Amino acid sequence: MSDLSETPKPADAQPSGLPVVAPQLVTLQGELLIETAPPAGASRAMWSVLERLEQALDHETAELMALRSADFNRLNEIKSRLLLDASRAMRAMRDEVSDGRLIARLSTLRLKLEHNRLAIGMHLDAVREIASAMTNTLIDAESDGTYSATSRIAGAPSAKAHAS
Numbered sequence: 001m002s003d004l005s006e007t008p009k010p011a012d013a014q015p016s017g018l019p020v021v022a023p024q025l026v027t028l029q030g031e032l033l034i035e036t037a038p039p040a041g042a043s044r045a046m047w048s049v050l051e052r053l054e055q056a057l058d059h060e061t062a063e064l065m066a067l068r069s070a071d072f073n074r075l076n077e078i079k080s081r082l083l084l085d086a087s088r089a090m091r092a093m094r095d096e097v098s099d100g101r102l103i104a105r106l107s108t109l110r111l112k113l114e115h116n117r118l119a120i121g122m123h124l125d126a127v128r129e130i131a132s133a134m135t136n137t138l139i140d141a142e143s144d145g146t147y148s149a150t151s152r153i154a155g156a157p158s159a160k161a162h163a164s
Contacts, residue, residue, distance in 0.1 A: 056078050
């Protein structure tokens with residue numbers, strides 16, 4: 001059988017602002033896909049939060065990887081709020097029995113969070129490098145070399161030599 005590594009996302013075809021309603025697909029023994037009914041109660045809330053969180057992570061990671069400017073403060077607020085919602089949904093589910101589908105979904109979320117963390121880290125490293133280069137350039141531009149350690153090492157005459 002063919003490997004189904006990626007399934008189409010129903011969110012791409014949905015107008016923004018409308019909830020995504022799609023059947024849940026479950027993989028059995030790595031190959032067989034069966035349709036199951038969406039979870040009920042607190043589980044439904046958890047699945048909804050996980051879907052929105054994954055969409056927010058995918059959006060932010062795509063913006064970072066494409067080197068596009070985005071409102072990262074807003075994206076951070078959204079992620080923080082969704083993580084709080086996930087925490088609340090998890091507490092509400094504490095009496096319900098979790099199934100393998102939820103564990104698999106949380107594993108997928110964990111991978112997306114790690115990918116997002118790596119993309120953010122790459123950008124933070126670039127910002128640090130640029131800031132360091134700018135700082136060094138400003139220091140060099142403002143300095144006349146009088147108090148520079150390199151001028152003493154290079155054998156520049158000291159202030160005592162000029163005084164005598």
